[in-house]
Structures are given as structure tokens and as C-alpha cells.
Amino acid sequence: MADTVLFEFLHTEMVKELWAPHLEPGRVGWKMSLSVLEGLGFRVGQALAERLPQETLAFREELDVLKFLCRDLWVAVFRKQMDGLRTNHQGTYVLQDHSFPLLVPMGSGPQYLEEAPKFLAFTCGLLCGALSTLGFQSQVTASVATLPACKFQVVIQKS
């Protein structure tokens, strides 16, 4: 069954395309491409968060929404659940994935560490978009210590 890799291939091509040789050296082009990727993920996340919770009951609090992201959203997109969720109960959550499917093809260990953020931008946008549909403004950043494990830090903004 090729389904599992379809999205991974598409994602890899997206990242490669946005980093095509027209990019000027320096951080300016880098930031633009990262925000384009995040924007893509954001819109996808908005639509997914509308479609996925259809049969479930309404969410009663923030933690329920985060659990929904870690379980249902992750399973729908990556076919596995998030490995860990930690919170300080004040709006900051750390989502840990020990073997993130979009990083697994790159190998394990410290070798491609600088390339990793490009492959996480879309997913950060995905989380941000899903949260925004479910009613929370947030900021999502990702960090990698060693491939393929990564952490997503979600900070919910109080309004």
C-alpha cells in the first residue's frame, strides 16, 4: 500500500521546490520559504480541524484540544500517535515525537540537523491552523535534538 508514503513524497518535493536555487544566500530567503511552508500547513490544519472532530463531542477545555491533536490529528496525518505531551498548565505544551515520520527518511543521529527545520515548518503550521479553527491563537515552534525525534512547543496566547 503506497498511501503512507504519498504525503511524505509530496512534502519532500514541496520543501525542495521552495528551496530551489533561486534562493539568495543569507537568511532572508530562508525565512520567506519557512513562512510559506507554515502558511500552507496553516490552511491545511484549518480544514482538517473542521473535518476530523465531526463525530466527537465538543471539547471542554484546552487540554482536550491538545489531546485531540496528539491522538486523532497525528493518527490521521502520520498514522501514529504523538509519543509524549507535557504541559505547565499555563498555556505552554510540549509535544514529543520520538520518530517523526517526515524526518525518518533522513536517517538517525546528528548528521542532517541543520536541514531538519525546513521539514518541520509545514507541521508547525498544521498545528497552528488546527488550533486556530478550534478557537486558540497559538505559536508553534519545533526543535530537533537528534533525528528523527523532535519536539513541538505550543504556546497558547491568552486574549
Place this chain on the structure above:
Amino acid sequence: MAMCIVVIAKENYPLYIRSTPTEYTLKFYYMVHTSLDVVDEISAMGKALVYQRELYLGLFYPTEDYKVYGYMTSSKVKFVMVVDSSNTALIFQKLHNSYTDVMCNPFYNPGDRIQSRAFDNTVTLMMIQVC
């Protein structure tokens, strides 16, 4: 037979309004607008109740026999329906499905008025069913 369906965004502005027959339109707008307060009340006290997402608002105007029904999705989008019959659960389900389809349309920006023909058709079908 009269009927009105309104889709309201989470910031409480309307995304889609459709009513028949057309001379009652203003009255329906008014009813729907006042029903928003009830929706807010119910969702504010919702922390203690485990409600499913369907809320029944009950008779609003005792002089006329319209009933106003409300339904809120997990993205805080509300569907309000003014009608005088009562098989609303199914109608709301279908509305929700149609709305999700609209959301997934890449040419639709969340927050704009809904101009999708498919959604219009679904609503027309439902109005025909009821009236």
C-alpha cells in the same frame, strides 16, 4: 411554510443567510440575532454540562409557532434554523457536512461569506424537504 437557515462564524457575524418566503426575511434576521444571546449563555455554562453539540433553543415567539434550533460545531461555528417542524438533528448533520466541505475547498478563505453552489444546493434540498 416558512423557514430560515443561517450559518454564523465564531466571531458572531453571518456567513450565510437563506430564508423563504422572502417577505419574512427581516423578521428572521431579528430572531436569529436574538437567539445568539441564548447560544452564548448555553455555551458559557457548558463547562459543567456534558452536552452534545446540539442545542435546542425552544419556542421563541409564543405568538407564532416558529421554533428556533441551534447547533454549534467544535470550531464554534453556529447553525441557526427557524422552522416549524422538528426533524432537525438530521438536517444539522447534513449542514455540518456541507459546511466542512466548504471549509476544505482551497479557494475558500475561512471567514468569508459562503458562496459555494454546492452548499446552496444542499440548503435548497433541505428547504424543499421541510416545506
